[in-house]
Amino acid sequence: MNSSSADNESGSDGDTINEDMPVQPKRTDENVNGNGKPVGSRLVELLQEEREAPATPLQLGDGSNPYKSAAQQGDTDEEETPEAIPRTTASPTASLLSIPDDTPSVQGSIRSSPSSSILPSVASRPGIGSSTPSFRPFDRRFQSRLSITPSYSYISPRSSSPAYITRNDRTASLSSQLILDSGDTDTPSPPWEVVRWTKLKKLNGQVFSETGRRNFGSPMCVVVAASIVLGTSKGVILIFDYHQNLKSIIGPGTKAVESGAITSVAISADHLIVAGGHANGSIFTWETGKAARPFLHIPSLDAGQMANRTMDGHVPNVAIRHLGFLGTRHTALISADDRGMAFSHLATRGMGAVGRSIKTTRILGRYPNDVSVKPRKPSTILAFAPLPLGNVERSIDNLGLTAMLTPYLLVIVSTTPVAQTQHKSARPKEVAAHSAMSGCLAWFPAVKLKVNDPKTGSDVSQVKLVYCWSNVLTVLDVEEMVEDKDKPSSLSFKPRSRWKAEEAIVAVQWLSRSVLTVLTITQRLIILEDGSMRMTEAFDLVNKHIFHQDLFSQQLHTLVEQLDEEDPSMHGVVADAFYMSFKAYKSRMFLLGFNDVQIGTLSNWADRLIAMMEDGDYIGAIQLATSYYTGDADKLTIGLPENTALRHSIVQDKLLEIITASLKFAFGQRQKQTAAYDQSSLKELADACFEACLSINDIDFLFDEAWEWYEDGGVEGIFLETLEPYILDKTVTVIPPAVVKPMITYFVTHELECRLEEVLCHMETATLDIDQVTTLCKQHNLYDALIYIWTQALGDYITPLIDLLTLLIPLVQNGGYSSDGRVMEDPIFGVSALKMFPYMSYTFTGRVYPTGDTMHDEQALNAKAEIYWFLFSGKSIHWPKGNKAAFLTNPRGEHEPSFPYLRTILKFDAPSFLSALNEAFEDSFLNDTPERAVNGGYTRELSEERVFGLSVNRQYIITILLEVMNANEFASEDTIYLDMFVARNFPKFPQYLLLSGTALHKVLAGLCNYPGEDLADDAQLSAEYLLSVYHPPDLMALVPLFQRAGFFRVLKSIYKADKQFNKLIETYFEDSEDREDVFTNIADCLRPKSGLTKRQTKDVHEVILAHATELVHLDPVKAAQIIELYAPALHQNLLDSVGEYAEVQYTYLRTVIEPGSLEGEGSKSQHKHEFIELYVQLMCRFDASYVAKFVETVQASDLHLDRVLPHMEESGVIDAAVVLMSRDGQVQQAMARLVQHLRKLEASLLGLLNGMTEDKETEQKSTDSVTDLLGALQKYTNVGIWLCQGQTKPSTIRILSTPPKKRSSSKSDLSPVETLWLDLIEVTVQSTQKIHASLTDLEISSPSYNYEKFLSELRPLVQRCFTALLTSTSTPTPSKINISFLRILRAFLTRASISSPNLSDLRAVLASIFSAYAYEESILSLANRLLEQDVFVNVRASTALRQRGWRPKGSTCEGCGRRAWGPGVAGDVFKKWEEKQNLEFRQRKERKLELAGGDTERGKGRVHTRNVSKASMADVAKTNELAGLDGEVDGAKEEEDLGLLIMLACKHIYHQKCLEEIHENDGHGEMGVMEGREFRCPIDG
Secondary structure, three states: OOOHHHHHHOOOOOOOOOOOOOOOOOOOOOOEOOOOOEOOOHHHHHHHHHHHOOOOOOOOOOOOOHHHHHHHHHOOOHHHOOOOOOOOOOOOHHHOOOOOOOOOOOOOOEOOOOOOOOOOOHHHOOOOOOOOOOOOHHHEOOOOOOOOOOOOEOOOOOOOOHHHOOOOOOOOOOOOOOOOOHHHOOOOOOOOOOEEEEEOHHHHHHHOOHHHHHHHOOEEEEEEOOOEEEEEOOOOEEEEOOOOOEEEEEOOOOHHHHHOOEEEEEEOOOOOEEEEEEOOOOEEEEEOOEOOOOOEEEOOOOHHHHHHOOOOOOOOOOOEEEEEEOOOOOOEEEEEEOOOOEEEEEEOOOOOOOOOOEEEEEEEOOOOOOOOOOOOOOOOOOEEEEOOOOOOOOHHHHHOEEEEEOOOEEEEEEOOOOOEEEEEEEOOOOOOOOOEEOEEEEEEOOOEOOOOOOOOOOOEOOEEEEEEEOOEEEEEEEEEEOOOOOOOOEEEEEEEEEEEOOOOEEEEEEEEOOEEEEEEOOOEEEEEEOOOOOEEEEEEOHHHOEOOEOOOOOOOOHHHHOOOOOOOOOOOEEOOEOOOOEEEEOOEEEEEEOOOEEEEEEOOHHHHHHHHHHOOOHHHHHHHHHHHHHOOOOOOOOOOOOOHHHHHHHHHHHHHHHHHHHHHHHHHHHHHOOOOOOHHHHHHHHHHHHHHHHHOOOHHHHHHHHHHHHHHOOOHHHHHHHHHHHHHOOOOOOOOHHHHHHHHHHHHHOOOHHHHHHHHHOOOHHHOOHHHHHHHHHHOOOHHHHHHHHHHHOOOOOHHHHHHHHOOHHHHHOOOOOOOOOHHHOHHHHHHHHHHHHHHHHHHOOEOOOOOOEOOHHHHHHHHHHHHHHHHOOOOOOOOOOOOOOOOOOOOOOOOOOOHHHHHHHHHHHHHHHHHHHHHHOOHHHHOOHHHHHHOOOOOOOOHHHHHHHHOOHHHHHHHHHHHOOOOOOOHHHHHHHHHHHHHHHHHOOOOOOOOHHHHHHHHHHHHOOOEHHHHHHHHHHHHHHHOOOOOOOHHHHHHHHHHHOOHHHHHHHHHHHOOHHHHHHHHHHOOOOHHHHHHHHHHHHOOOOOOOHHHHHHHHHHHHHOHHHHHHHOHHHHHHHHHHHOHHHHHHHHHHOOOOHHHHHHHHHHHHOHHHHHOOOOOOOOOHHHHHHHHHHHHHHOHHHHHHHHOOOOHHHOOHHHHHHHHHHHOOHHHHHHHHHHOOOHHHHHHHHHHHHHHHHHHHHHHHHHHHHOHHHOOOOHHHHHHHHHHHHHHHHHHHHHHHHOOOHHHHHHHOOOOOOOOHHHOOOOHHHHHHHHHHHHHHHHHHHHHHHHHHHHHHOOOOOHHHHHHHHOHHHHHHHHHHHHHHHOOOOOOOOOOHHHHHHHHHHHHHHHOOOHHHHHHHHHHHHHHHHHHHHHHHHHHHHHHHHHHHHHHHHHHHHHHOOOOOOOEOOOOOOEOOOOOOOOOHHHHHHHHHHHHHHHHHHHHHHHHOOHHHHHOOOOOOOOOOHHHHHHHHHHHHHHHHOOOOOOOOOOOOOOOEEEOOOOOEEEHHHHHHHHHHOOOOOHHHHOOOOOOOOOOO
């Protein structure tokens, strides 16, 4: 706790031990000024400094206005005064009533009667600058500096209306806590070794020596169980016990050494059988006691077996990388090789190895010679392990579970009784793309628990599997699901935890059931807790030189060499294998290095404590032991049980022993080194002792043992200052009396009375010496502690109030003023006396002062009754009871007024007292009636104060206040607060308060006559509260009063209720704070269903007109929208009112005429042409670029050319003028005006270019001007093209079809449209010629100038004109006007020859024309080719469809039902088809002759016919068919000729004759025949 500010402000200036506190020289005498007069105590000096600081209220001189001064001080910015002394919780001044953000209002005027001679209350008089809630006291809540309750504040720039305020509402603000992450802190290395590594020197000497390597080879892998088993590069297996004795050498002299290096080893569950996998794919198992010959030999497949594959087995010469035993069996193994294949091996019983047969089953992978449709992904088995046995028998042990990890999948299979996949899991998405490829896994079996699992309640743990891909570690729980006792249990696999390392993980092992050890790719060892996944330790093992090999990069090289940045499954590197070198067994780690084997053991909690004590860090030992007790430390890593009760029983005794030893050691060292001993270590020791004793809940040890050591050593101050924060946060509340007295003595001696006050207010009072403490509190003005002790220890709530009122008696006797007029600068009045108000507020609301704790119901009832009796009994009282002398507010013997204590408090600070009462009114205590106290069922006798206090209610309090605070005794600066108090509480509690209309009228009048502008808003809000329930009969008579007071919200509600809408709107205009709402109000009044009469509507219109200028200036857009919707007739008046403000007019008209322009739409309103003309005129000034677009949308009748054309020409909006003249029929004049403007642009551009030629320094500056002028030429050339093209539309025919009466010779052959084109082309060509010549001169005079840039912008002018002319002349127009390009060109050349006799000048122009022709030709040819290609594709598709023909729905005629086609059809169909084909061939030949002239056929006498109709063709075919039938032999029956087959679009088929008969029967006669082949289906119509 930082207490420097607290000590300084409380008058402390002695030496202290707290290092955060500045040391002040101790004073022995009071300072004396030059006149020998004491200046005051240190407390007064500090208060004076604080008050003079800019952040505090300014001191006001005599006769100044408190409200005006408050306004001046409100302008001070707290951020500009960093040197101001901050108010801390320990400051006496901070114990005032207001919360820090309660700043006074900033208005500075005063409204009070100048003739009043009654002084306001002392705390709000001039020259005081009180920080009490003198302004807006009812919007805040009292807060003590010691209170732990939240602060309340309703301060806002403008108070809410009563309609939005909830009764009895309080808002609590919660403070948040900031938790620092200790992971970023830099902690020193501990004095103990986290892992104690031991080198197996004896083993290393036998294995890694030169002789050992020569005889056995280099170790390649290790496995640990009851023995340490090493596999070497020469195919030898070495078995050592834990005494490092070589127990067995397996392999020499057998076939095993011929199978290559040992690449994997395994030990059976009973440690009797060891297995080795070799580099050539063979597996041998050995009995550890019989090393002469193998127990089993599982060879790889030979070449013949690979080809036929009648059995499974490892591929020859592929190393066995993983090997393990299944369950307890010696003959069941599982293995995996270098190519990603895994097998289970089961040997039968027999007599030795010869008599056993081995069955091998493939469980993963594919043989190299397998044929597969899908391409193979590069794969291998990164990690592999069978489930080991635990110390408890489980059914899962019989399944032979094996986990395998590939680069893509985790696969868990059961091998018994048959191989079956139990679980598959894909690689997590959290694996970073292109990271290092690595994989590892480890099982932890089910074990018996000493304490039941707190989550499951079981005494057996679950099987767990940890597996890692790259840097992502996952823990998988395996749970047995027993559904039916008769059926085998099923397994459930649930990923429980996931942890992400900073780098790839290459090996993982279980140290214990809850602790994991992880080895990363950089050989960094990490200790990880399973449950929390918290990394507890981490350190490097690079210096251990762990053995590792590159086993997987050859198989997975495509994942690295063919790296695809877009494929996240690719990897940047394949990590080396470490799994064969890093093992864990029974909480020990085994490392196989290149040169040695080491065992690592984690240090436990006792080892760490002993190491710290031996290192001399006894404080750290206490803190560490405390963390072990509370469970904050890594309890699982250091060997402590997870069960809380068990851990406490283990650590508690050890912790107390450490504390005792530490105290003895520390004070023993202090006695030896008294002078040089550092006191700070004793402070740290005290902190550690407190934390430890509180953690184990042994406070007695703290005060009995530790306190005696500090007291005997003479440093009890360290112990007491350490104790202080624990008392303040109520961790320690009961202090033995033997400690309380030295504590009081210490704080008083060191002038830390303020801190002592806080401590006393947070202690249990039962252990205090009441007489001693109360005397001390009065002596040092510790009134917070004094009040707390009186109320909590003795239950007396009146004595504290009498003590505080006693301070005010001299003030009352002196008439309220001190000699120098600075009453509140005295700490007695400015600090101590003001405590009565928060004390009363807390008591009235049932809270303990100053802590803010809630009282018990009976205690609260008694406290409230006593205070109300003391204040409102109306007489002087004798207190304590039995005291003969009454407590008088005027001890001089003068007349004691009624309600003396209430009057004294009101005279001192009326606003603060009323603020406290405002809180009291919210309490339910005042709801009860006097009958409750007397007849409420109380059986015991009640005291006088209890009976009276219980009978007090709100009505009684209001009545007394209105009587006491009359205008004869209290100034308006005080009575205004009573008026606000009544006005606010009367609507809240209407069922408890009853006031006469006269009294309420007087309250309203008092609110209107507020004394200062800073109270205006508060007074108005209070008036709104009151008027919400009080409806005076003469309300309209109060309107002038409200108007003078500026209560606009009140006036609005009155006018709205009385339907005086004109005055309502008038009020909105007068209210400067709420003018924006006038638009909403006007809309509400003038809307169609508002219910206003015509008279009321007219009155509203008059108000709007009276304030037209103000309304439009307030917001032109909203004004226009509202008037347009509800009063469009007033538009002209509003526009006239802002006639001097053209821009405002333009905004207004834009909203009216184009309401959608503000929202990006194009809609517009229809209005009189006068508005549109004015709008166009203003638009020419403020938005000239939009004029042309707008006039195109306006009807011609809405604009008069003579009114808008001058404005357009003045602002240079020629394009809009051209549009208007064209629409008005003045096309020739429009073209003439356009030509004139083009001439002006030409002249301007020529002058600019000539100027650039003459003055080279201005070339760069004029570049933008030239570009702009060329752009303008292009723009207006396009306008001219638009004008010419627009005359060919049908709407312009009438205007231009009437030729002029007389034409000039040059135009005698041209139509009016052609004349327009001629004028445009002529001016364009001439301008281009002149500008081109000027640019040529510019290029000569200034070669560095960008000539090509301007020329490229100039060339398109002529080309664009002629291109547009070509388009117009080549496209037929709807108006049938014939425009001839040649006539226009001839007229142009004629003119050009007259103006320029030398046609060589026109060479460039003609070249531009021809280039336009060439451009058009290339475009047309390209379009023609594209069209031909599309047509060819479509025609080809259509021909193909036609060749396909139609297929009828059936094979019979829909008319006669006989078969018409297909098998079984009657008649010689094929012969008839041949005849028809011949007929069609002859017809095509005749048609070709007709097209060629037909002279040859005519010579042979054939009559030429121009065409043969379809009907005639059908008749000829029919005749031929009939003729053919006549040739049938021997009187055969003549078949009926049914004619041609006709198939319709609906797929129905008919004989022609049948279809014609159907039409005849329907009454259509010969329609089908006369119309050729136009038939209609009788079925589908």
